[in-house]
Amino acid sequence: MFLVVYVTAWGAFVRLCLYGGVRRNLPLLALCMAFFAVYLIVYFAELCMYGKRSLKRIFSQFEIEENRIAAEWEEDDRKQQAVFELRDVRWYRKKKGQIFLFLKGHRFVWLDTEQISEQKREFLEMKLTQRGILATHFWRIPIALILAGVTFLGAAGTAWSAVPFNGKLSWVINELQSSRRVRLVHNNIYEDGLDGILEDIRGKVDLPEKLCLVNSFNLHFRADGTVETLYTFVKGFDENGNFVDSYLISYDAADSDKITIWLGGAADMEFDQEKDLEPLLEAMRVLPLKETVENWQEDIYGILYYGERSWGYSTEGIRYLEPDGSVSYPGAYASAEIKGFSVSVFCPENEAVTPVRYLYRGIL
Known part of the structure; x- marks a missing residue:
């Protein structure tokens, strides 16, 4: 019985390491562990009984x-x-x-x-x-060989699954090595702004002050300011402009109250001035976000930032944002190309609402 359960336990464990399947393999593994626990209890109970009798x-x-x-x-x-x-x-x-x-x-x-x-x-x-072969425990030799063989094969399979890209275990190890998780405490964009989110991240990750985008910054929030989702991929640089690392940052309140930060993965290590993150941070400190969305009557709103963008000659939704928080509007017709670091406030679930595009003038 012990041998059968031992082989079953190793089989479930190796399958778990290779293919995952937590719902299928973990209960079986738990039952095997329970059997071993009972077996151990019985073993020690028998030792006590031998001692007493x-x-x-x-x-x-x-x-x-x-x-x-x-x-x-x-x-x-x-x-x-x-x-x-x-x-x-x-x-x-x-x-x-x-x-x-x-x-x-x-x-x-x-x-x-x-x-x-x-x-x-x-x-x-x-x-x-004369008591028989079982009495002398000769049967322990083949059993021991089988147990040793099963243990060796199980350990080899587990080790193989830990090699990068060979099995589920390798991805779990990679996640432990390359990702960090931190609880989002400053989760109200009205009250805490982006600085609060970065403060939470820096509590777990040594995030440099100088950052630039790899792709975009996309944040969704509710009407009361509660952050719902966040996705951005940024590169970090030290004060001398040397590349430090890249950070893939994601958050979904429906799944967890923690932000996940993946380290590494950027294809290049150059600072892209047109995707500097600092204009976004400065703009969000003075941008009238609550006033912008209060008349839209939607459940979810969004903030989108790609860095410096060109809007051609279209003035639709364009507003100029100054460092002191003052907002101005362009004329009905633009005589020159409208271009600059742009923070778009929009309705993700209603494309009929024209986004408001704030061009921040604090960094020229």
């Missing part, structure tokens, strides 16, 4: 009478005797001149054969051997 002494004087062993010893100047039936021997072990008998009823007998004659010792071993 056995005579705590080593017998060096004993006689073999047909199918019985009669042991003698002196206690309080009186000769004592105990008789053990050989048919009660469940199994025995032999180590040098010592023989350990495990009897039915959880009794244990320790025989010291060093002081008896060679003929008597051989006769005792012959009697014990």
Whole structure:
């Protein structure tokens, strides 16, 4: 039974490491672990019972009478005797001149054969051997070989699944090494702004001050300002302009209250001035976000930033945002190309609403 459960446990564990399948393999693995726990409890319980029901002494004087062993010893100047039936021997072990008998009823007998004659010792071993091959525990050798083989194959399969791209375990290890998770405490865009979100991230990740986008910054929030989702991929640089690392940042309130930050993955290590993140951070400190969306009457609103963008000559939705927070509008017709660092406020679930595009003039 133990061997079957052991093989089953290794099989479930290796499949879990190679292919995942938590719902299928984890319950089976848990049942196997429960079996091993019960097995261990029973094992220690039997040891306690052997200790309580056995005579705590080593017998060096004993006689073999047909199918019985009669042991003698002196206690309080009186000769004592105990008789053990050989048919009660469940199994025995032999180590040098010592023989350990495990009897039915959880009794244990320790025989010291060093002081008896060679003929008597051989006769005792012959009697014990007559108890059958199971009594001598010869069956332990093939069982031990099978257990060793299963353990080796299971360990090899687990190690192979940990090699990059070989199995589910490798992806779990990669996630532990390359990702960080931090709880979003400053989750209200009205009250905390983007600075609050970056403060939470920097509590877990050494995020540089100088950042630029790899692709875009996209944040969705509810009418009360609660952040719903966030996605951006940025590169970080030190004060000397040297590349530090890249950071893929994602958050979905429907799945977790934690932001996930993946380290690495950027294709290039150059700072792209047109995708500088600083204009977004400065603009969000003065942008009248709540006033912009309050008349739209939608459940979800969004903030989108690609860095510097060109809007051609279209003035639709365009507003100029100054560092002091003042907002101005272009004329009905533009005489020059409208271009600059743009923060778009829009309705993700209603494309009929024209986005408001704030061109920040704090960084020229």
